[in-house]
Amino acid sequence: MQFELQHSDAYSAARTGKITTDHGVIETPIFMPVGTVATVKAVHMRELKEDIKAQIILGNTYHLYLRPGLDILEKAGGLHKFNGWDRPILTDSGGFQVFSLAGTRKLKEEGVTFRSHIDGSKHLFTPENVVDTQRIIGADIIMAFDECTPGTADYAYAKQSMERTHRWLERGLKHFDTTEPKYGYSQTFFPIVQGCVYPDLRRQSAEFVTAQNREGYAIGGLAVGEPAEKMYEMIEVVNEILPKDRPRYLMGVGTPANILEAISRGVDMFDCVMPTRNGRNGMLFTRNGIMNMRNKKWANDFSPIDAESDCFVDQQYTKAYLRHLFTANELLAMQIASIHNLAFYMWLVKEARQQIISGTFSSWKNQMVKCVTTRL
């Protein structure tokens, strides 16, 4: 994997770049649709490519390991062959599940033992075997196994959690560097910065991670219960330290406004379930604001879903029709909403890129943040 830094904004830390992988090029800033269980929910690959114009998608180690399982993925020849997505894939390591499935898991120095949410069976994830699993999945970008510390954690917990994540990082890297990809194309490994909402921990973590000298870095443990302003502050602190010539990936973020604010602070890569999950639940993000399609006010609105979008669902269907599909609980509602939201997120980061290139990013961003947070 290579990263080429292309433009740097004069008035903010925003920048554009180009990531080259064996499965193709990614232009940053980029949003990566989440495809946890080998599918971006409710969206076909063809729509992902042609309508949404996704450049890279995510998979999840925890979910894929449990189902379909490593034997199937290996027989398939990796996730790209299995789901038919021939562009880059990034896999989360399961670190977020360690956090979100707390209750069914036990943290130890060696790793995490947990019970499957599917059948209750017991499993162990370690920094090493999570690398092996991501080798088998065949992700272009492999994530370190970390603990996604809750935003409400106290300093003492955040510190010891961060330190364990660092020890896990060293083990994971050592294992990564002594193993080979399975399918003939290269894989890269991104460490993850933790440190909760504490600036000194964040600095310490960013320094630790930078010292590992990898091809890209992730910022984890944000948008997990802390105020947005705290998140922005942490991004600033961390990006002061992370090297400018490597991509920075802010994990799990976020709302359109979060993404714009993070781009202005120097983040290059994003992923979030929000466009798909909230879409399935009736929420549409547009450049003019947020619409809850279940609301009665759309019942008689026969205008296109998003007149300013060139995505086909936005021109093809009306608000009244989409509201009808949601109230009737029809599957097509979720498909349309997911495609629309993902296309909007892709438009947002692409437009941000154009604005950075043309030197107008900051003023555009300030205006756009107001627009995208409006309730329609």
Added chain:
RNA sequence: GGGUAGUUACCAGAGUGGCCAAAUGGGACUGACUGUAACUCAGUUGUCUUUCGACUUCGGUGGUUCGAAUCCAUCACUACCCA
């Protein structure tokens, strides 16, 4: 014509003397959702009020009772059965 069962909020439906503005579903309305255990979850759903609370309801009318959705009488309507 005779018999039986029934009539409760938007719908279905529980409640058979005070703890009932009335269970539970559905529907409707509103909100939440950030590295996906999520086509999920939460709230509201008689009227007025920000709250406390006040007021009017359980087919109609009249009665019994300190007190009625609940008991009695009667009328209306519905369903099924027999002719």
